[in-house]
Amino acid sequence: MANRKLIAGNWKMNGELSALAELDAIGAAVDDYPEVDIAVAPPFTLIAAAALRSPDLIIGGQDCHANVAGAHTGCVSATMLKESGARFAIVGHSERRADHHESDADVRAKANAAIAGGLTAIVCVGESEDQRDAGDAVAVVEAQVEGSVPADVDPAMLVVAYEPIWAVGTGRTPSVAEVGEMHAAIRARLVATFGEAGQGVRILYGGSVKPSNAATLLHIPDVDGALVGGASLKAADFVPIIAAAAQPVG
Numbered sequence: 001m002a003n004r005k006l007i008a009g010n011w012k013m014n015g016e017l018s019a020l021a022e023l024d025a026i027g028a029a030v031d032d033y034p035e036v037d038i039a040v041a042p043p044f045t046l047i048a049a050a051a052l053r054s055p056d057l058i059i060g061g062q063d064c065h066a067n068v069a070g071a072h073t074g075c076v077s078a079t080m081l082k083e084s085g086a087r088f089a090i091v092g093h094s095e096r097r098a099d100h101h102e103s104d105a106d107v108r109a110k111a112n113a114a115i116a117g118g119l120t121a122i123v124c125v126g127e128s129e130d131q132r133d134a135g136d137a138v139a140v141v142e143a144q145v146e147g148s149v150p151a152d153v154d155p156a157m158l159v160v161a162y163e164p165i166w167a168v169g170t171g172r173t174p175s176v177a178e179v180g181e182m183h184a185a186i187r188a189r190l191v192a193t194f195g196e197a198g199q200g201v202r203i204l205y206g207g208s209v210k211p212s213n214a215a216t217l218l219h220i221p222d223v224d225g226a227l228v229g230g231a232s233l234k235a236a237d238f239v240p241i242i243a244a245a246a247q248p249v250g
């Protein structure tokens with residue numbers, strides 16, 4: 001049976017208090033498309049306000065520290081996120097892997113911390129353009145899944161997001177065949193790790209998802225939703241993507 005679709009918005013370092021108004025229109029989609037889970041990760045500064053304002057939306061963080069507390073200036077723990085109203089944390093986004101030199105082991109530690117703190121972990125993986133051009137994309141992503149996804153956790157608390165780095169914010173996307181091949185490979189790894197429960201781990205596609213390409217991408221086998229950056233900032237763009245996820249296949 002197909003997994004319930006999850007459409008998650010990652011606002012990255014965008015959004016001031018005035019941006020919360022967008023959540024009202026996004027939140028209305030919860031009633032309009034009850035077959036879709038709708039999530040938004042605003043900046044840390046807006047999480048508490050967003051969770052209070054939009055209790056029907058699944059609000060989350062864009063990162064969390066691997067430790068519960070301590071001398072880590074500028075960082076936020078899973079416990080802090082949870083207390084603020086977050087229900088998930090994105091970990092290992094390619095921008096954090098690049099900007100903060102996060103390794104697979106770092107990402108795995110963060111995913112463990114998120115889950116231990118009661119949050120769903122959305123673990124991001126994805127190849128660079130050079131790696132795809134060299135024909136190494138699947139092997140690279142399989143190794144990232146192996147290194148970044150914790151094996152000793154409840155798989156119900158895990159989501160994997162496949163985001164080819166070269167597709168993030170560029171307007172370019174892989175072909176249907178490329179997405180299908182990668183999601184099937186990720187699924188196989190999850191099943192190898194978790195057995196039948198690996199079938200239930202949702203695998204999101206991320207990278208230039210827009211209203212115009214959402215239906216095509218979301219109807220590829222083993223694509224259980226999307227992690228959306230730029231097009232999640234405005235309800236006028238984000239809600240049509242949610243609507244596409246609600247369309248029956250075929």
Ligand SMILES: O=C[C@H](O)COP(=O)(O)O
Pocket residue numbers: 010093163167168169170171206207208209227228229230231
């Ligand atoms: O987390 C979201 C991704 O990085 C995708 O961003 P984008 O939709 O702006 O390409």
